[in-house]
Each structure stands twice: as C-alpha cells, then as structure tokens.
Amino acid sequence: MERRAKKQQGEKIIYILAFTLVISVMSATMFNIVLPDIAEQFQLSIAQVSWVTSGYLLVYAIGTVIYGKLADTYRLKNVLTFGWVLLALGSMFGLIAQTYWMVLLGRIIQAAGAAVIPAVASIIPVRYYPEEQRGRALGIAMTGMSIGSALGPVVAALVVSSLHWRWLFFMPILTLIALPYYRKFLKDESVKAGRIDWIGGGLLVGAAALLLLAITYEAWLAVIGCLALFVLFVLRIREAAEPFVPLGLIRNKGYSLGLTLAFLATGIGYSLFFLTPQLLSQVHHLDSGTAGFVMMPAAVIAAILGRRGGKLADVKGIPFLFFSASAMLLLCFGFMSSFAEQSPAIIAGFLIFGVVGQSFLYMALSNQISRTMAKEQIGIGMGLLAMSNFMAGAVSASLYGKIVDHGSSMRWNPMITEPNAFVYSNLYLVLGIMHVCILGLYRFKLGRLVRDHIAVKG
Template sequence: MEKSIEKRIPKSLIWLCVLAFFSVLNETVFNVSLPDIAAQFGIKPSAANYVNTSFILSFAVGTAVYGKISDIYGVKKLVLISMMIYSGGSLFGLLFHAWFPILLVARFIQGAGASAVPGLIMVIVTKSIEKQHQGKAFGMIGSTVALGEGFGPILGGWIADYVHWSYLFFLPMMTLVTLPFFLRTLPDEPMKKGGLDVLGGLLFVLGIVSFTLFTTHYEWWYLTNSVILFIGFVLRIRRAKEPFVEPALFKRRRFIVGVFVGGILLGTVAGFMSMIPYMMREVHQMSTSLIGGGVLFPGTLSVILFGIVGGSLVDRQGARFVMVAGLLLLVMGLFIVSLFADRSLWIISGALVLIFGGLSFVKTVISTIVAGSLSADESGSGMGFLNFSCFLAEGIGIAIVGGLLTQHRCNFPILPIVTDVAAYLYSNLTLLLLAVVITGGAIFMIVFKGEEASLDINRN
C-alpha cells in the first residue's frame, strides 16, 4: 500500500510544487508593474515587456537543459544549484534595479534558476507516477502554479503602488526556506555517463532570440539570421552523438502536434495577459494595485479549481473532451474582452476567469498527451523540450504584443460597440489573438480527427 501511494504522489513532487509556486509568482508580480517600469525609465511597451521576455527566454532554455541533464546529474543536485542561481539573480536585481540593462540581466539570471522547477517536475511525474494517475498529478501542479499566478498580481500591484516595484526582487529569495526539505526528501542519485549538446542548444536559443527581436523591431535581417541559425540547429542534431533534442521525437505526430499547439495557445494567452495592465491603465485609468487585485486576481485564482477539475476530467472523460472545453472557454473569454474593452471592469474580470480556466484545461491536456507519447528513457528530454517550446512561445507572444502596442498598427475602429478611441487598439489586438487561438484549436482537431481512442490515453 505504501509503495502504491508513493507511486501516485511522491514527497519530492509536493516540495517541488511549493517551489513552483514562487517561480510563477515571480513572473506574475512583474506583469502588473510593467507600465510603472516603462514610466520610470521613459521607454515604450515593447522595451518594458523585455523585463518579462528576458526572464521567460532563459526560463525556457533552462527547462530544456535541466530536463536533459537530469538523467546525468540527478534531480537533487540540480534543484539545489538552481535555487542558488535564482536567489542570486534576485539579489542582483534588488541592488542594481536603477539601470534598465542590469534589470534585464537580473531577470535573465532569475529565469535560469527558476527554470529547473517545471522541467524537473515533469521528469518526476513521468518517471514516478503511473500513467492512469498522471492527469491528477498534472492537475495538482497546475493548481499550485495557479495559486502563485493568483497571488502574484495582488502582491505585485500592492508593492509597486505602496513601496516600489524593485522590492519584487525580494520575494524569490524566500525559496531558500525550502532548502532543508529538499535536502531531506530528494534522494541522492549517482552521476551517469552522458553529455549536453551545448552547440546545438546555443544555435536553437540564438535562433529564437533573433526571431523574437524580429517580432519586436520588424527588421528583416533578424529573421534571416534566425532562419540560418535554425538550419544550423537541424544539421547539428542530426550529426551530434548526444543531440540537444532527439531527432526521433520529431517523427512522432502526437509529440509534435502537442508541442506545436501548446506553443501557439500558451504564447497567445501570455501575450494577451501582458496587454491587460496597459489596457487597464490607459482605457480605465486604474492603479497598479487595483489591476492586480481587482481585475487579474479572480481569474488567476480560479485556475486552482479549473486545474483540479481539468486533471480529473482528462482521466475520466479523455483529453479530447477537455481540450474542446478549454478552447471554448478561451474563445468566449477573448471575444467578451474584445466586445467590452471600454465597458464595465467586472465584465472584463469575468472574461479573464474564462480565459484562465480555458488555459488551465489546455495545459493539462497538452502535458498529458505529450507525456503519453514518450517512453521512460525519453521523459527527461521530451518533457523538457515541451516546457522549452511553450515558455519560448510565451516569451515570443509577449514580445509580439509589446511590438504591436508600440507600433499602434491596430488602432482603428472595427467593432461598432467599442466607442472609446483609447480602446480601439486593445479590442482589435484581442480579436487578432482570438483568431490565433481558433487556428491553433483547429489544427489540433484536424490532426486528431477520428483518433478519440488514441487521444484518451489516460481514460479508465
């Protein structure tokens, strides 16, 4: 009996969830403060959004790296090292926040440390928990992350309004209190032979960074450079003995579709969420604390419930059912925001509940589908690459939306119901993001049409 319980929820997973709470908290606390940072440094939204983009880019790279080398160095060593990097980057940002370039470097270091958490959580789930219980485990993780997302806007808004946004760097250092628990609960693992394809990873990361710069500045040489780097990456992983990403994974349709659709949907919602503080400030003249506590908090907190429900529904009703439900919630929420961008704040806050709920369902389905397509020895690199791709997509989504906010290319009337000139840009951007969500959902449904049994891998 004891072995069965341990197989369902290992103690290490519980403490990693605690660390995940602070990791996500660190991202959302800065989200509501982006308009304040832009005002202090006199910069445009496209530049201010790099406070989050720099964190997410290093976060994405780290998830792939930690997942890849977890089989070599063991989970315990990597968690301890990453916590030191995370806290060190936070201290660096707190001390030198007055210089914007240093602020970006500090956020990059933070992401490099915090990125160990999602990658290693996925490894523990896929290796330690039976497939028929993985939906519940991913739902538990999603709920814990949602709790961090829920408290993030409130804490971020309150600290930015009543103290100063720079003190947000202090919060991640609280993760050091979990150090004794990890030392006691995580098993010591002997080092194994293996290596990391540094060149392959570098080519991929530089390609993503170059593409992200293109989405912000729209200079074609960034795109050309990105294509060249991606070609080099493909050639590299085909020749390397231990490639950064196993080429065999790209031959599996379930894996590719899961990663691709997950990237589209998560990146789109991340870009949308980065727009909300600017919209609330410009259209509704709201304070930072009210944006976090009054507008974003109900939605982020509701993800706790949606995460639990989504995990159970995947196990009982199947992945396809939950994906359809998640897509419908996303579409309804985005459409409501687009229609009522200049109307009641309560309508927008209610729509965000739908959007966060749909996102929670989608995350659970994508994680479950990809995990089910991997063998035990592929779990580290496969789930690491999933996290890598999704977080990179979030960073790109935030950068794209920041660029569109700065360029004002969507600032014209489309929907007759939107009458406030200041709301045109935000309403139209939401419509554009809605179209992207529908496209991503359509790709998923077309590819898996007629494969209900194959999708419902965890259904009892």
Template sequence: MTENKISKQMLGAIIAPGIMSFCGVVVETAMNVAFPDLIQQFHISVSTVQWMTTIYLLIVAMVVPLSAILKRTFRNRPLFLTANLAFMIGLLIDMIAPAFWMLLLGRVIQGIGTGIALPLMFNIILEQVPKAKVGLMMGVGCLITGIAPAVGPTYGGIVNSFLNWRWIFVFLLPILLFSLAIGMKDIRQIKPTKRAQFDIRSVLMIFITFISLVYGFSNMGKVGTSDQANIACVSPIILGIFVLATVIDRSMKINDPIIHLRILKNKAFLGHLSGFFSLQFLTLGLSFVLPNYIQMVNGGNSLSAGLLIFPGASICAVLAPFGGRIMDQFGARKPILLGNILCLIAMMLFVALGTHLSDWMIATFYSIFMICIGISFGNIMTSGISYLKVTNHADGNAVFTTLQQLSGAMGTSVVSAIINHAQLIGGASKVALTVKGSESAFIVMTFIVMIGCLPLYKVVGGKVK
C-alpha cells in the first residue's frame, strides 16, 4: 500500500542525523587506538588521556535528556543544523589543536552535536515512518549507530598506521558536509511546536547526575590504589544516584517536566530498558577488552585489532534492517529472544576459552555477539517504546538514548577497572595478568547480561502495539 511506502525524502531525513551520530561514536572508539600517541605528544598520563572519551560521553549524556523538550519547542531542521554545525566546529578544533585542553574542547562541542542528533533521528522515525515499517527503520537507525563502536577501531587503526591521529577528524568532515546537505533538503516538520516551560532546576539536577555518574565510573580503574582513589569513584556515584532519584521524584510531581519519567512505572517499558542496558554495556565493554587482548596478549597491533573486529561489524550492518523486518512481520519476541540466546552463547565461549583466545576465536565469537546486536538491539528499543502512549514516545526515546550513553560509559569503565585491578596485583607477567583480568571481565559481563535480559524475557510480547 502507498501509505506504507518509505519515500526517498523520509529515508534522507533519517540517514542525515544518523550519519552524525555514527561519526560521533566512530571518533570515540577510533581515538582509543591513538591514545599512546596522544600520551607521548602531549606528555600526559593514561588517566588524563581517557578524558577524550569520558568528557564526550558526559556531554552527550547531559544533552540527550533534553531532547524531548527540544522536540516540543523547536523545529526539526533548525535542531539538525545546530547539531551538524556544532559537530563540524568540534572536528575543526581537534584537527588543529596544539594542546590537549583544546582537544577536549573539540570533543565537548562534538558531544553537543551528537546529543541533539541521536534522539532526533529516532524521533523522526517514530513520528513520520508508517507503523508497518517502524521496526525496519528502527533497525536501519540502530544499524547506523550500532556498528560504530566496531568500525571505530578499524578506522582508527588504519588511519593512525598510515597517517596520524589528526586525520581521523579530517576524513569525517566531508561525510558531515554530505549529511548536512541531505538533512537540509529532506528533514520536514510534521507536528507543530509549542512553547514549553523550561524547568531550569531539573536541567541542573540532570547535569549534576550525569557529571557525577560519568566521573565516578571513569575513576573505577583507580579503585584499590588508595583511599583517595576509592572516594573519587564511590562518592560521585552515590551523589549521582541520589540526585537522579530526586529528578525522577520531581518529574512525577510537576506538570511540564523535561522528561515525563512517569513512563518508568510501565513495567514492560522498564523490562526493555533492562535488556537494552545490558547489551550496550557488553558492546562497549567488548570493544575495549578485545582490541587490548589482541595487542597485549596475542602480540598484534592497532591495525590487526581493528581488522579482526570488522567482520562482526559487517554482519551487524547486514542484519539490523533484517531484524526490524522480522519484528514488523512476526512481532518482537522472536528476534529479541534469538538475539539474547546468541549473546549468551558468545559470552559463554569467551568465558570458557578466555585464557587462550586466538585471533580467529576472537573474530568468530565477536561475530556471534554482533549477530545478536543486529537482530535484537534496535527491536528492543522499538518494542519498549511501543508500550507507551504516542504522546510519550519522545520521552521514551530520550530515556533509551540517555541510557545508551550511560551504559556505554559504565561498560568501558567497569571492564577497564577489572583488567587494571588484575594488573596491579602482580606476581606474574603483564601478559598473564591481562589474560586473567580479561577472563574476569568476560565473567562479569556474562553475569550482567543474564541479569539484565531476564526482565526483558518476561515482558517482551508479540506484535508491536
């Protein structure tokens, strides 16, 4: 039927902000392989260079929760233009940055752009795509952003091996210009905007929440080294949880909150959030541990590490729209549960063989995991939001995309802390200690995905409502 067709204009409106979101995550993971060069060039420590990732995740996590009220207040095209220009300005700053603080400034500005663009893409899908095609297009949207953590190390390894780290930013500029041209031509406004009350108190509390949580998790790698390090990790996390509870309570009481967090009372929506969190935790956790295992244990380099992860990313790219189509036709339960089963198989293989993983084992097991991401990750988000009223779809999208950033930061921080703790124990070679730490990380990630997907298994149902 004609009303179920997706026009070229609609596809362009989805792809344009999707490309921006893709570039944001690609830079985040691509720069990981360049950290040794940054440490040497700017004479900084390992803990300092990690702020390249931490500050970006922090800004994205702070901006994304505002997406619901931004959508209600501003038109789609000006939002997209602001996001795109901000990201390009950030790239230009990082291309020429003579000092590390300028690199961080560029990442902050890029984080603002990504924080606006990522929920904008999903809002356009939920608002403008025919209902029968929502699963397919959510799969396309998750394809664009979901494979970025795997593509990033490959891209960064190739560029850094043949040129230098600054070219990681240079090559993204023409892609962003292409995105800008498509977006300004194809993005449309369907629903009218309205003046919304901007609750400054809630905004400040949201900022405090994510500054505290991201800072606390970023310090997990230092836990156990001193009492001061323990306090620097635990205290911000406790503060963040307390302020988050205050934000949720305030959202329940005022008439026009930044995000309508009453949706968290919906048990089906909450169950989907749990599964979504655990899979994103694993995605970023594995994107940290596997390249390090390949280089530090198996003796590879940044290029080989990236190339070994790339097949899994390619499989995910092919399967993401296919998984969405399965949900459109047969409901959410089949692709989501099949994905969860494959995820558990992959993690159990990592745990069972974690002490002697060869390169081909890593590539194979990671590909199995990425099949899970391809057929289930986007469907979890689509299915979860379908349990909400249409008027709350933007709020549900904001919650999912915010949780995506937070769980990614937690995944990287927790895994790096586990490996770092194993290395600090000593008593063996660094290679042996890295293997031990990686094995422990695989066990923890397996436990998290089992706990996280249990509520999802109980609530995921048939066709999207």
C-alpha cells in the first residue's frame, strides 16, 4: 500500500518536474545571445559581460551540491521553496536593473536559487520511484531538459525582437506556477538529525569556484588555490564527525567510477553543443540564429524519444541503454568527422544521433549511479553528479575553444578537403576514439557492478 501511494505521488511530481526543467533550461541558456546587446548598452567589452553567463554557471554548479546536501538534512519541499524565493528575488532585481552591476547581481542571485532545480531533478526520480521504474522517470525529466534546449534560442529571439533583453529575467518567474504543486505532492519525509559541515562545504565550493575561474581565465594562481582548498577538503572529511561528503561515499567504488565516467562522457558529449555552432559559423558561414535552427531538430527528437529511452533501461536493462547510446554517439562522431564540410541539412541529421545518444547516455549513468548509494546519501551524491556535469561542460568548453582557436593544418580524415574544417574533423575523430575508451571502462568495470547489483537484488 505504501509502495502504491509513493508511486502515485511520483507520477504527479515527475510531470511537474519536467515542466520546471523546460523553463529552467531555457532560462539558463537564453542570455547567451544577448551578450552583445548588454555590452553595447553599458559600453563594455564582450569579455566583461561574459560574467553574465560565466558567473551564472559558477554559482549554478556549486549550488547544486549544496542543495543536494541540504536535501539530506531538511525536507525537500522546504529546500525547494527556499531556492525558488531566491530565484524570484534575482529575477525581480534583474528586471529593474539600470546598471551592469545590478544585471550581474540579479543573474547571480537567480543562479543561487535556480541551482535547486537540477539538484531536485536528480533526487525526485530516486526517492519516488523503485529501481525497476526509475529509468522511465529519468526519461521524462530528460524530455523536459531537451524541450528547454530546443525552445531556449527561439524564445530568446522572440523576446528580444519585441521587448527589451531585460525581460529575459522574467522567464524563470514562470516556474513559480509549479511551487504550490510541489508543496502539495512532495511528502513530509522524515529528516536526518545532525549538523551540516559548513566548513567542509565551503572548502569544496571554494575549490570548485577556483577551478572554474582557472579554466575560464587561465589563472595559475587560481589553480594553486584550487589544489590547496581541495587538499584541505580531503583532510576535513577525514577528520569531521559528520563530513559534508560522507567518507563512505568517496570510498564507494561503484559511485566513484560512475561519477568519473559521467564527467568524461559529459565533457565529450558537450562537444556537440559547443563545437557545432562554431563549425556552422566558420565553415558554413551561418549566422547564430540559423545555426540554432540547424541544431533544433536534434533537440526536438531527443525530447520525443526521452521517455522511450527511460523505458529501455527499465525493460532491457541499464547496460543495453548505455551501449545503444554509445553506438549512436560513435555514429555521430564518425559522420561529423567525415562530412563536416557537407551541407547544414546533412549535419542536422547527424546531430540527431549524437544528441539522442548523449541524452540516453546520461539517463543510463544517472540511473546506475543512483543505485550505488545508501538512501541517506542520495541528496549529496546526486548533487555531486549534477555539479560534476557542469564542471565537465566548463572544462571541455575551454579546451575545445583553445583547440579551435589554434586551428589545424593537418587532416586526419582523408574525406575532408576544406582546410577550415580540418580542426573540427580531427576533434570529432579524437572524441569518438575517447568514447570507445569510456565504452571499455563501462564494459569491464562499471557494467560488472551493474550485473552484480542485479544478481544481489534477484
């Protein structure tokens, strides 16, 4: 009876979560296209206004792990409400901003509140769905993310064409529609008594922030600071009575290996979203708006197939979904490496394999990682997963940008003849080979843990 009631609650919440993710993902990406407008209005350089996005990413990444930890100690509905209050305050502040520092502060406050959404999106499928049905729940959540990715550039273009760019701050306020439903349907679960190790949390947050700053601005002083704080963090979790990150979670081989594979896979998959617009611009000479429409079909197909991918994990098993996703990604990287100079319409078709494959891959790894943790570790464990994904995106974007800026005079794929396409073709080829290595690690390491887990449950 309790299991049935929990499932009914999950069914109601998961669709509300999907709606929330649509708005959240749209809001996180829309400001990218208005950076030139902000720079022009406040007489700043693009590098200066880039803090509107990099500052958001920084706070968003470290906020997910903090909310994940809070969800282990406080009721999830209260954690969510606190985050949404911050989100609304940041949005209202940004709407009335008249100076650049107000715009930046509004965006940072927004991020501090919005970070609760990816944290909750990782926790709800785990808490409200049994393992054999968790894939479907993750699939619905990924559908929301895919729809948000597809609509973000289009909605931003429509808003900017008819209103001032400042109205982009209004979009996240729409998520407040969902708050009463979360308050109603999220159960009043028992919470764990204890204190939060804010010193350990501060050390982890500081290390993550310095790492992102080091990557973004190539600051060696930030690298040294990051390493120092990380060493202090490790010492702290070994000595604290109730560490911010439980030592048992770090020593959990299944969790640690899954987190590592997720970080690598996210970094590789991020190339599809970061490199493709530059390829379409530099090789095919498309403007940003047209490039967005070329990438839209892949996001739409990923949204349509999201639930099906989740069901595959439940019916066929997590390894089946992982290998299917890997096959699609390898096809995409092979095609992109060989036909990077072909028409944008052909590239749009190839991207479908890659974006759908990356979506399925994330479902598979998230599902598996969620099964390696004790119940009381779900919040911090899934929060760390969300943070690692943002960190992977930041690291890979910096690396890809530097490689593209350097260019290449050599072609490793003989099917490419356009010199401007050499660097992209070479990158896609290398990334495909790297994914084969991830496939091997999963097959011989993490996949074995999946089979052992299923055997124990059976």
